[in-house]
Amino acid sequence: MKDCSQCVVRNRAVCGGLQPDELEALGQLGRKQRVLKGQTVVWEGEDALVVANVIDGVLKLSMSTADGREQIVGILFPSDFIGRPFGQQSPYSITALTDADLCIFSRAAFDRFSRQHPELEHRLLRRTLDELDRTREWMLLLGKKTANERIATLLLELSTRMGETGCSTEQVDLDRFELPLDRQQIGDLLGLTIETVSRQLSRLKAAGVIDLPDRRMVVIQDRSRLQDLAAAA
Amino acid sequence: MKDCSQCVVRNRAVCGGLQPDELEALGQLGRKQRVLKGQTVVWEGEDALVVANVIDGVLKLSMSTADGREQIVGILFPSDFIGRPFGQQSPYSITALTDADLCIFSRAAFDRFSRQHPELEHRLLRRTLDELDRTREWMLLLGKKTANERIATLLLELSTRMGETGCSTEQVDLDRFELPLDRQQIGDLLGLTIETVSRQLSRLKAAGVIDLPDRRMVVIQDRSRLQDLAAAA
DNA sequence: CGATGTCTTGAGTCCCGTCAATGCACGTGG
DNA sequence: CCACGTGCATTGACGGGACTCAAGACATCG
CATH class of the missing domain: 1.10.10.10 (Winged helix-like DNA-binding domain superfamily/Winged helix DNA-binding domain)
Structure with a gap:
């Protein structure tokens, strides 16, 4: 991945606050990947080896009961952050609802990088807090x-x-x-x-x-x- | 609040990773407060002026529809973090389910402090990610x-x-x-x-x-x- | 033009919500 | 001590909104 500076979601994504040299370093860790509609990127309960930014497309997060009832627990749009940093396994599956472009990182490498770059962690924190608010709003919907x-x-x-x-x-x-x-x-x-x-x-x-x-x-x-x-x- | 070093939830709470001098500085910002069962600390939609750590007791987060149907969107136990940092308004109310002891900070002061202490933000991030996982698990429960x-x-x-x-x-x-x-x-x-x-x-x-x-x-x-x-x- | 997958519509059923009565623990005061 | 009131919780009878099962409509594609 050569030019993060050209990225269409650069301003809104978690990488937005980084300095040019930091952005360059992060870019070295990532690679762009296209996933097709219906394709699953991460499986519920499996080791979560990757995290990513959504560049284009829409994806779903889903969890299911032992007998196969499925609940969608989140929808991801361009600039959203994908995956579960700082955790071994992903509690949910991630599947593309449309063809999508992702900017993928190995989770281990991303974890390491973000610990060294507080600005990145800060943006990730804000994003996670927003997502938590949205998820709780959805609890109200589902419950009442x-x-x-x-x-x-x-x-x-x-x-x-x-x-x-x-x-x-x-x-x-x-x-x-x-x-x-x-x-x-x-x-x-x-x-x-x-x-x-x-x-x-x-x-x-x-x-x-x-x-x-x-x-x-x-x-x-x-x-x-x-x-x-x-x-x- | 004089001695964070004696705090019973010190190891598990967000403040856990701080150095003694940092802990001292954070301690200056906070004050201990007892809230009684049934008392509401933060109101849904109001300006969220405080954040806090739960030292003892149990609290609920709740949201409601325009016509008054209420959904509890989270339960807080000792060592959990309370409130919505980096956001003007709280999207939910926070109410004590039992008598509780809190370690309260003004949100503005806490926001400022945490931006200067990456280790604190990191622990807050991990906690928020865990809470998000739990909340999504609850979506599966409510939906299916x-x-x-x-x-x-x-x-x-x-x-x-x-x-x-x-x-x-x-x-x-x-x-x-x-x-x-x-x-x-x-x-x-x-x-x-x-x-x-x-x-x-x-x-x-x-x-x-x-x-x-x-x-x-x-x-x-x-x-x-x-x-x-x-x-x- | 069928074949297929997706969506819509209808009929019947069931789980949970609503409404209402009863039970139970606790406190207060005669 | 007992009568009474109050606040929760339990239990019962009933009804309704969403689910289940099933058929039919519609679009796409070979």
């Missing part, structure tokens, strides 16, 4: 919200997080985006079945709150109504 | 487990986490402990109603898996059966 509220919350969350992805200069349309998840995956994320997801989406469409031009596209037609339905704090 | 499995999982989790609390030298009985939560709070943590919690506990008792000598005490009589019922990964 109805199927309807869950779908509404998801659509709003995806709208904002997909929007952050783009450059701040270009104005993207937050009210129109493509779902990186199929219905099954939405169910696994919201703690619902595929049928319930489908029914609730149909209901929102029938109510004129959203439109679904095709299976993957979502258009938010009445955002304030959607916000009411999401029952946010 | 049945009422029965949730109760079984909670009892096992409490058993281990209450056990860690004591000194490593003295051998505590993991199979017998006092619930720091009432039935309503168990419900708010597991995404169930008080009635369902009560019914499932009664069921486990009737099956001889646990005993409930009184409202707060739990005795695990058949741990391996309880582990099966918890449907862990």
Whole structure:
């Protein structure tokens, strides 16, 4: 990996705060890798040998019960940090939801490097704290919200997080985006079945709150109504 | 706060890795404070002016929907770190479940201090990563487990986490402990109603898996059966 | 134009939530 | 000491929202 200085996610990713020479050193440790949709990068319970930055694409973190019920416990977008530093095993699987470009490091090498670069650890800490907040918000959704509220919350969350992805200069349309998840995956994320997801989406469409031009596209037609339905704090 | 060197949670808390002089400096910033059962230290959505270490007692983190449904999003035990550093507002409330002793810092002062002490930030990072793993495990519970499995999982989790609390030298009985939560709070943590919690506990008792000598005490009589019922990964 | 995979829709069931009554421990005061 | 009130917890009856099972619709691709 030659030129971190050219990296599209450079400013937002954990490596953002580094000095040019530090960035150069970190770049020596990493390599760019493309993963295809559906491919799993890290397996739940296995030794976690790598960490990475997401350069492009969307990935999921998932955990499952002994009998195979699966829960998606996180969604990763460009500039997000992947993997479990300072831990032997990964408690979750990491799988690409779309084709994705990663900037991969061996976990051991990354751990060593970050311990020597407080600025990197600081950014990692902030990111982890943010992720923890988001995860706790999701606990509220899973523990207390109805199927309807869950779908509404998801659509709003995806709208904002997909929007952050783009450059701040270009104005993207937050009210129109493509779902990186199929219905099954939405169910696994919201703690619902595929049928319930489908029914609730149909209901929102029938109510004129959203439109679904095709299976993957979502258009938010009445955002304030959607916000009411999401029952946010 | 004069003598951090005497602190009972010193080795396990975030301050553990500091040098004596650093510990002294941090000690100058903090003060010990007792909070009573039921008292709320930080309010959801309010400016988070303080962070703290838990010296003794148990606290809850909770979030709620606009119409008042409450979800407990975390439980804090002695040596755990409280609060949201590097963020204006706290996304959750922090409330004492038992009388508790805290070692409180102003958030601004703590933020400043930790930025100058990488070892402290490193320990905070590890702790946050662990907490994130636990929170994600809880997402699996809330999204995919049945009422029965949730109760079984909670009892096992409490058993281990209450056990860690004591000194490593003295051998505590993991199979017998006092619930720091009432039935309503168990419900708010597991995404169930008080009635369902009560019914499932009664069921486990009737099956001889646990005993409930009184409202707060739990005795695990058949741990391996309880582990099966918890449907862990 | 079938074959396939994904999504939608419908009918029936069940687990958990709701509502309501009862039980139990504790404290207070007559 | 007992009557009474209060706060939790337990138990029961009932209903509803999401799950299960099953069929049908739709798009894509050979």
